Amino acid sequence: MNLPRRQELVFPAWPQFDAAERAGLARALEQGQWWRMTGGEVTEFEREFAGHHGAAHALAVTTGTHALELVLEVLGVRPGTEVIVPAFTFISSSQAAQRLGAVAVPVDVDPETYCVDVHAAEAAITPRTKAIMPVHMGGQVADMDALAKLSADSGVPLLQDAAHAHGARWQGRSVGALGSIATFSFQNGKLMTAGEGGAVTFPDDEFYEEAFIRHSCGRPRTDRGYFHATSGSNFRMNEFSAAVLRAQLARLEEQISVREERWPVLAALLGELPGVVPQGRDGRCDRHPHYMAMFQIPGIGERRRAEVVDALIARGVPAFVGFRALYRTDAFWETAAPDTTADALARACPRAEALSQDCVWLHHRLLLGTEPQMHQVAETVAEVLAGS
């Protein structure tokens, strides 16, 4: 049989740029000042990013991982302390704590949203817990009402890992305005990017100045005598990255609006396929930026999943396997490992364990495609699962 081959799917490229990024780079170059201490781009970007996210301050840094490390240090995370993290997340969530010598304590996630299970987080609190780190998985904001209550009741601060959640809102409030510190990533695949980069938003003045000093080698802004008031590192963003990010920020909302239209279409179509369960949405997340289009194929197993992802890629669909549960990596066990085993953690985290084996995600650039393309994506997933 000679069936006509469906036209190969072509989605918008990522990252995107236009004359605004070009102009920004030229502006930074021509300032003749290429670091934040004397240039203007980083400071201006911080003002714009904080304003956009309803935060009192933003601090631009080198990467999202460094943003987590910096904030954890400011919150008092040291050897002998613990940080509660979802078991299903990118490795930076645990690595940032472990780099400071603290134990990262993985807890299970919600089966619908893939965000931290608040009851599991509550049960994991000990006198050594210095922070609870919800991750807004794929742009779905974690249950910030329940988490804020848990934080208030327990006295343990929240650190929102918003690496997937630029522009996200929870009941009308931006992630920067939810009463806790949030960190962001501007790595190449993220929703705004300069190739690499990160930021921290602060809901008020607390911790901001200390974070600034520590991100700049422990050096107060006015220090000209190398007094270095605290320990720290150099996590400063450069002027070129900030100039690019100002242009990226200006494009963010328009792109979120397109993805917000496309995902409900794609999710409904995927949800009709036998054996496919798309990530659910908590309606209190009323602006969802859709960093990843995620779904589960329950029971598929890692080997068959890898074949499915390869087949999707071969048909032009940018697909990836989901994160491996933290405790299923060698990295997790190398430093500051908890006093338990991977199998015990797997039993305690059955949903993370399942996601680790059955979750597939599609790149957000696909959600910038046309509505007919959403139908083509779902048809392609159906074909691949049917084994054709």
Ligand SMILES: *Cc1c(COP(=O)(O)O)cnc(C)c1O
């Ligand atoms: C990307 C990511 C980070 C780290 O960001 P980098 O800028 O790549 O260091 C942290 N947490 C999560 C959940 C991420 O996806």
